Amino acid sequence: MNTRIARRRTLGAGLAALVLTGGLVACGGGEGGSGGAGSGTYTMWDPYPQFDDTSAWVKLLKDCGTKAGVTVKRTGYDTSDLTNKAMLAAQQGNAPDVLIIDNPVVSSLAEAGVLTTTEDVKIDTSAIDTNLLGAGQMDGKTYGVPIGANTLALYYNKDVLKKAGVDIASVKDWPSLNAALAKVKGAGKKGITFSAVGTEEGSFQFLPWFWGSGAALTKMDSPQAVAAVSLWTDWLKKGYAPNSVINNTQTTSWQEFATGDYAFAENGTWQLANAKKAGFDYGIIPIPGVNGGTAPAPTGGEFVTVPVQKQTGRYATSLKLMECLTSTDNLFATDNTLSYVAPTAAVQAKQVAANPDLKVWVDAVKAAKGRTGDNLGTKYPKISEQMWTAVQAALSGKASPQDALTKAQTAAANAQ
Template identity: 75%
Template structure:
């Protein structure tokens, strides 16, 4: 590896820490963290699913794809952030996994560090993947891997709370009607909405649907549209529609507030579906509305299946077979059901909705969703995101107006 490539990898190790403070559900560390096994008949797969142990459906799928490709699989599972750092260090040592499944915002960081091969290099067919989901794995006009599934944000609502307040959910179509619904809910003695505005990537993740729903762009944090989005959140706090606790809320604590049964709405993700079923009240889901109507673009969570650069290029053909197996329609349907993900192809999404009608609003939300590193932002995103969450914190705490907070954020990014 030449000197400039090593410098890129070292810089990427620092960058990836910020990016991987992801908004998707976190996992605990896995026990097996051994490096790649030797031998042409063994291929290594690293994934961020330590919750799935040996003998699980996921582990059996990996072994099955290995059998189909004529090789043995050595699987290692890491925590999401740990996996990204391990991948960068392994690349420095020319000891990368054959297949790497990684959180989608990290793909561009690994790609720019020279860790990943392109789909063109390895003839991976991504033609069926929804373009908005595939964009999260694109950098510099090239595609690095294919998504295994996606999750995103939407609005959960408590049917009983809205009924008591006389709100018809079909009337909630834009920011004005959503705010009006909260006013009725407060008048009826309940609470409007809860969300996470914590000063981390999680806060940016939750703010993005409103930011993008205003028509704002991440390259212009201080635009009038961006100011309108932050002003909306500030108005909700000032009116008492949202609690001051949102400033410190994670998505988990925000969900706990909604689960109390006092709130009309909660912004949260597909990973809360199982908890929603246990909440003890009837709920529904609608995509986050745009400022003037329609579905706002929410950020995508979920992983990409990628093929890292290898010193032995003869391994690529088998790695391609493994990735193609893991992401074929039949296996996507099974895997995404297990992970509570929406599939990355229309074909499988239709099958998911046919099997469970409750997934329809989530499929709609994913269709409108957008990758955080899309628009070719790549490694610029972490810095933009950090300034965004700082602006949100500043405005909601009252230390600066939304306009001034976002103005300072844009100056810092520049």
């Protein structure tokens, strides 16, 4: 996982505090407000500071502005800085015209009154996968559209599995995965590595197993949730996974897999380039649910949103900019650059045609769900913090899975 995405995973519970202390009422008219609607300068903020003015991304933004008949003034910020600056700009009445923001942040900004709805802007969302759109929905309203998505799956080392006598086609559910890990250990190799670090990154990696058990975030101490935590704790007890997972980030977890000693690694689309450089044959399968099928994994990625403006006539041009950025041709180029799966079936088909390795990722994204979905909104960061705390307690042996999750459910309920 690259640094930009790693930072994006660690927003944590601070979002809720930011919203609660902000008391925001967005009423401004953007930095480009001096220009009339449909003319002048339109501001766009994004979380891609690694792209400079010579990059294809910035050239696309400026080209979209030209096609809309305006000049685009673009600023790239670190993800955490962008959230804070967007909140402050809304307070001061100079929010950007278009804001590209990490999808878990959308509900926080929406609740704070910073964002318009897709109905306000009148953008057509019918072609976008509904599960991806769900990350930007709250109380029946949609705030922006996804520019792309990434998620998690299982990378596997073909040579390690072959020497252990494991047919990857047999790995379809939790029991068959456990059986494969037992064979790998018996063959003298290492089983599986992942990230269980005590941050949002750890929750992000645990969610496929949590949701794959049938558990819901509103009931963290359910039997299904206990089964998910027990799966991970059993892996450590049996030596299928290393104790290092407790502190592993997704980057350090990948580094363990890249040694060639592990059969499996849970990681994301952003590691595809590194996988090709690993020096051994690898494959990818979806994370299995407890009884089979593809477990819902959380979606990563950004939404293109339009902050509230005092001059509502500006929305018509902001719509043109959004439509340009999310057009089929532009999404294909942009999502390949960002290592994202596109949010529409048409572009996904183009991606798979160009790179068949993406097929498993498209399937995983289609089964994925937003962390703030199910109308959790700004409740999610509080739930997530208690979830990663419970997982850490169970993995370290400080509490049983049941006791850790019971405490987590109580703490999350009291925090809301």
